[in-house]
Amino acid sequence: MNGVHDMGGMDGFGPVVSEQNEPVFHAAWEGRMYALANFVVGSAGFNIDEHRHAIERIPPARYLASSYYERWLAAIETLLVEHGVVTREELLAKQDASIDPALIANAVSTKGPAPVKEKPGAKAPRARYAKGSRVRARNLNPSGHTRLPRYVRGKAGVVARDWGVFVFPDTNAHHAGTKPQHCYSVSFEARELWGKSASRERLYIDLWEDYLEPLASKSKAKASKRKMAGKAGGR
Amino acid sequence: MSGDHNTDDSGPAARVKALEALLTEKGLIDPAAIDAIVDTYETRVGPRNGARVVAKAWTDLTYRKRLLADATSAVAELGFAGPEGGHLVAVENTDRVHNLVVCTLCSCYPWPVLGLPPVWYKSFAYRSRAVSDPRGVLQDFGLELPRDAEVRVWDSSAEIRYLVIPQRPKGTARMSEDELATIVTRDSMVGVAKVEAPRA
Numbered sequence: 001m002n003g004v005h006d007m008g009g010m011d012g013f014g015p016v017v018s019e020q021n022e023p024v025f026h027a028a029w030e031g032r033m034y035a036l037a038n039f040v041v042g043s044a045g046f047n048i049d050e051h052r053h054a055i056e057r058i059p060p061a062r063y064l065a066s067s068y069y070e071r072w073l074a075a076i077e078t079l080l081v082e083h084g085v086v087t088r089e090e091l092l093a094k095q096d097a098s099i100d101p102a103l104i105a106n107a108v109s110t111k112g113p114a115p116v117k118e119k120p121g122a123k124a125p126r127a128r129y130a131k132g133s134r135v136r137a138r139n140l141n142p143s144g145h146t147r148l149p150r151y152v153r154g155k156a157g158v159v160a161r162d163w164g165v166f167v168f169p170d171t172n173a174h175h176a177g178t179k180p181q182h183c184y185s186v187s188f189e190a191r192e193l194w195g196k197s198a199s200r201e202r203l204y205i206d207l208w209e210d211y212l213e214p215l216a217s218k219s220k221a222k223a224s225k226r227k228m229a230g231k232a233g234g235r
Numbered sequence: 236m237s238g239d240h241n242t243d244d245s246g247p248a249a250r251v252k253a254l255e256a257l258l259t260e261k262g263l264i265d266p267a268a269i270d271a272i273v274d275t276y277e278t279r280v281g282p283r284n285g286a287r288v289v290a291k292a293w294t295d296l297t298y299r300k301r302l303l304a305d306a307t308s309a310v311a312e313l314g315f316a317g318p319e320g321g322h323l324v325a326v327e328n329t330d331r332v333h334n335l336v337v338c339t340l341c342s343c344y345p346w347p348v349l350g351l352p353p354v355w356y357k358s359f360a361y362r363s364r365a366v367s368d369p370r371g372v373l374q375d376f377g378l379e380l381p382r383d384a385e386v387r388v389w390d391s392s393a394e395i396r397y398l399v400i401p402q403r404p405k406g407t408a409r410m411s412e413d414e415l416a417t418i419v420t421r422d423s424m425v426g427v428a429k430v431e432a433p434r435a
Contacts, residue, residue, distance in 0.1 A: 005341065010359075044263060076254070202388070208393070
């Protein structure tokens with residue numbers, strides 16, 4: 001989904017400020033939340049992709065106004081309620097009366113999709129690309145979870161490495177199958193991404209095969225141009 | 236980073252407390268296990284682990300080669316493994332290449348070697364600008380790179396987690412592996428700082 005979480009390349013957040021002697025957790029509840037989320041994602045059978053997607057589904061204004069562990073809290077409450085592990089009423093019953101009930105298990109705007117059982121026996125496909133393959137990140141705008149950020153969509157890059165086969169987050173987050181496929185390190189020139197003739201910068205990002213389409217190699221592109229020119233000349 | 240923490244006990248603290256009580260009641264979590272996870276990340280898993288890996292890579296050439304070829308198993312040799320560490324990759328800084336790690340979509344970070352990420356790594360400022368203005372972000376950390384150095388930004392968008400091997404500073408030739416491990420900082424292993432030699 002084209003959410004506010006997909007913030008690579010956005011402006012306006014100001015300088016990066018580092019905290020000296022920063023504690024691991026800034027309050028006891030942050031540590032409890034961190035541990036609880038890690039535990040419950042396993043014990044309740046949630047997967048990491050749907051956990052990430054539950055964070056992405058927090059409405060943009062609230063996402064930006066929440067701290068990191070507040071976003072985790074909202075996501076875990078949402079998943080627990082959506083999966084029927086707890087009910088909103090049970091959560092409310094445990095709460096202090098001073099808490100705004102609208103916050104609880106209502107932290108997410110869009111409802112998650114109904115779980116779909118994965119078909120067993122899906123085999124990992126062969127790699128379509130190899131180191132040096134020229135590729136373009138596809139211009140995909142799914143309404144669900146994706147790990148294809150907006151800032152690389154439609155951009156041309158080169159496969160730097162094949163990391164092997166991984167579960168596909170776009171389907172796995174929705175319990176629509178693990179769709180195992182190759183995931184590649186793809187490198188992009190800063191100029192291709194940001195349009196400026198910047199100093200020497202290069203971005204490496206890990207992209208699943210379904211996010212990519214092949215680009216003709218430079219020599220092939222030239223050859224096909226010559227062919228076209230030849231055809232035109234022959235008329 | 237004011238605004239990124241909420242220590243007010245009437246808000247998220249109360250909700251987390253309620254959630255923990257409810258899940259405990261339902262037998263879905265064990266408060267002792269929660270205590271153990273908190274303790275692990277507060278006291279045992281942190282950037283000291285990564286510093287040991289880097290110090291060994293600086294002093295043991297064959298280890299360095301193994302680390303660059305397969306970081307997951309090279310890191311496991313030192314006893315470090317766990318969540319967010321199943322697919323580790325080490326990238327090496329040189330005079331000509333500077334590596335910087337970010338996760339623009341969330342906050343993916345190599346927990347077994349660096350612990351949990353600091354607030355700045357999770358901040359919107361870092362996540363947004365590290366990819367489009369890496370040199371500007373490095374300047375926020377007081378790091379100015381030569382113009383002809385190549386900056387490589389690694390956006391951790393999948394399950395690969397990156398560890399930067401910073402350059403060993405000059406003037407440390409006599410230091411032992413254990414001593415070197417004490418000067419390797421978290422920030423240098425994310426790529427926003429260089430390691431400085433201790434002042435004589």
